[in-house]
Amino acid sequence: MENKSALLYDVLIVGGGSAGAAMASRLSEDSSRKVLLLEGGKAYAPDAYPEVIAIADHVTGDKDHDWGYFANTGIADRKIHAFRGKVLGGSSGVNAAVAMRGRKPDFDKWVKLGLKDWAWENVLETFKHLEHTNDGDDAIRGRNGLFPIRQVPMDDLTPGLRAFVNATANTGFNRVADFNGYEQDGVSPYPLNVLHSVRENTGMTYLNAEVRKRPNLTIIGEQTVDRVLIENNKAYGVITADGKEYQGKEVILSAGAYGSPAILMRSGIGPKEDLEALGIDVIKDAPVGKKLYEHPFYYNIYELKKEANAMSPGAGAILWTGSSIAPEGELDLHVSATHFFDPSLTETGGAIVLACAVTTPQSKGSVKLQSADPLAAPIIEFNLLKEPDDLHRMIEAVKISRRIGLDAAFEPVKQREMFPGDAVEDDVELTKAILEQIDVYQHPTSTVPMGLETDPEAVVCRWGKVWGIQGLRVVDASIMPYIVSSPPNVSTVMIAEHIYRNDY
Template sequence: MAELPREVDVLVVGGGSAGCVVANRLSADPGRRVLLVEAGVDTPPGRVPPEILDSYPMPLFHGDRYVWPGLDAAVTTDAAGRQRRRAYEQGRVIGGSSSVNVQSANRGLPRDYNAWAALGATGWGWDEVLPYFRKLETDLDFDGPLHGRDGPLPIRRILEPDWPPFARAAARAFDASGLPRRTDQNGEFEDGIYPTAFSNRDDARVSAAAAYLDAATRDRANLAVAAETTVVALSTAGRRVTGAVLRRPDGSERVVSARHVVLCAGALQSPTLLLRAGIGPAKHLRECGIAIVADRPGVGANLRDHPALTIAQHLPRALRLPVAYRRASFLALRYSSGRPGGSASDMYLTASARGGWHALGRSLALYFLWVNQPHSVGRLRLRPSDPAGLPDIDLGLLSDPRDLDRLASGVRMLVGLVVSRHLNPNPHELFPASFSPAIKRLSAVTPRNAGLTALLARLLDGPAPLRRSMLRAFTGGSDLVSLCRAGGELEDYVRNNVFGVWHASGTCKMGDPADPKSVVDPRGRVIGIDGLTVVDASIMPRLPSANTNVPVLMAAEKIADVLIAR
């Protein structure tokens, strides 16, 4: 275990996507001493675990090894105030969630960033952020003014000539939507059917750690990486942050002083650290017995995620992927709901040919449906009884009825598309799916689960009456086709099954310093505090119409330039 320095120029808290970018860019100056701190394990070049390198997202099936243990969130709250809670898998490993996610690499739409600028994030419109999207990437398929060719992150797609039978079948089924097929979701901004872009090279994941903390970067004498090191508290002197108290794996603690601290701990951990440091809503801080350093009501507010549903379908054998074919997600459908309160391109649907790593998963297709432009808002708070413990997270999904309406409408559309002769025409072989506690236990990588899922897969491929009986048992009797014919029952199904897609954001909102709800200004500096910058998904004023990893990398590249210029 390497010795921690006592003093650095820049302390980067969190080795996720943003932290890897900031550590790389700021340590490029040999005169700047940088310390990157990550609570999870390190995965240095040449020693990346195979489950992280896998094109299929295997890390989530390895228990809490790569995620924050015990972290959960309220998903919805009913009229009586009863919450539905479940585990929230946030990356806790070098590379953060880019080391555990599905590797999606979509940017979102120009209107997303123009909206950020209109909400007070001056300088973050599409024309201002595009150079940073180009800077971060090497697009292996497309060139031109919208794409980069020499950035750290490779981005590719599996294009139609190389599609396996499932992708061809799903595309033919999606054609019934009437939307055109397109090729570049990061350069064509209309509705359509797209091959998904993902961060991958030579059929291996390229996380932010692999892209930005390569061997040459780690060899810099002025950069130290401290993994399995937890930030206990930020150190303050008046209204200035001066460093942090760090805890090592052996339980020892050390104060590290820094001229500047950059929080890159993510939309759940960054606001938690601010609140513990006395930066947040004054009333809440008093309830927690924390001295107020700065009254910033926006800390922990504006929490957003994409409300989502997952639906599975039994696949004919001819459409299944061989075990050796690791990439399983091929297509995305971006479309406009046309519902009241909706907007252009406000819905998103992806199709995957594998519902799990095991034999049972290989016999199932998995469809992700989510609201691309949600109105619902949640919040994060400390627990007054235990401010040092895990935060109290309420995603607030479906708190705005317009999101419920659009998801219900989306289920009807999805069922109409995928109950198809191209995929599986049997409506009874389409069923709700979720990463429930029971499914999570069954999905753990163990010899027992490998054997059990192989048996279940053989039974599922047996006679149709047996398969129907098994599917009814798996789903509690839910019949999606029947639900789509009944208004109230479909809405109940959506409420009981909705979840986010691990895109938590917005809890340290970037905006005009004169806006009391803003937490950071457009340069990422915490308003009213010296020596502290935040850059991760927490600063997003609104969710982009996309997975959040590439937008976070863009934001980190942009704010790194600001920090270097200072």
């Protein structure tokens, strides 16, 4: 029952990550709107983040800034880390800071589901609105937004990363001037949300010092939310794991592709049979957690020669291209070159990772509750490469990567191939290596998907409002109906901005 003594906010946001921080910033621009942001991790001041979060060469954080989740790959009972940032800024504080937009073909798929407001010409304006960059063409790049994006120059790359770019071009791929420009099919150094080696997460940018001075914005860290409080199909607040109650006229879940579905399910919104089995009262039977997408990732790793073993900056360059079975215009493969590897595992003190990904996977996983306990990790099932086309494309990506590794331009920096290793030669051996070593890009999406009310997979409407529940909205990567073919962080920020610009 509603607690009349609890402080009432106009908007209560759960999760201060890529989307939640943007929502809190934008919604609090109206001084008459009282906004509360609850973050499960620490809420550092913009200039007080520890190095493991602030410095771009550190990725995946540490145990103090991670939710500690593991996931089943779906292959041979193998489990892997499912890293998620537990800090104000969320996973934008622990990711590789790659700032590449989703592409028009990605959003065309959304439009086919009836989500016409997410057509490319509409989202492009929002991408421009959020961005602050000096790069690219004025017609399609943003100059005045809150999110800084910078193209890394070739001269700033390590010898290994430069060799990757040159070898990829030698192998027959285009050189791309600007991945956030007109053409993306080819190779280039990354655009990053990094300034002076600092990963500019949304806790620093959208929740900068000036924003945090607003008297109508309250940010409270280290608050793990248990569930949404709902009465007569209307949300009126949340309760935390330690029993604190916060009330709001509107509740926005921005807890990410694992956190948001888990909170919904604990609140009684989710698959009826699953909730009943855990003794949770069902408020709305909905396909929450049924459509998890993740980019499968395989690491083709090379030891670098001692004279070329520089490993900073860690994130450097990428090939984005289409497989032999990609639909017209779709770029469904990445080969991403980074130095995110422990150099102590090499003899020369340096390595380069050519990480291969399928960017438009067909295989779907799931997120479920293991119990109603808000401190219990969800059950995450990736079902990686279950669809034959996904495995076919991954094999193709690794073959491209290894071809780059054999190019003459790569030879001056390469000591040896570490994984899968020279002994792996034919498709049978390569498939075995991929299946045994498969990982993920740490890009979970689509567990609370948008769609029309008649769509059997949809949980929320085009603006993130939960179908059938008043005053409850989800705004984060979980509402993507399909995963985008780029690292999804900038697209997640765009989702928050797009919903704010169109529905507030």
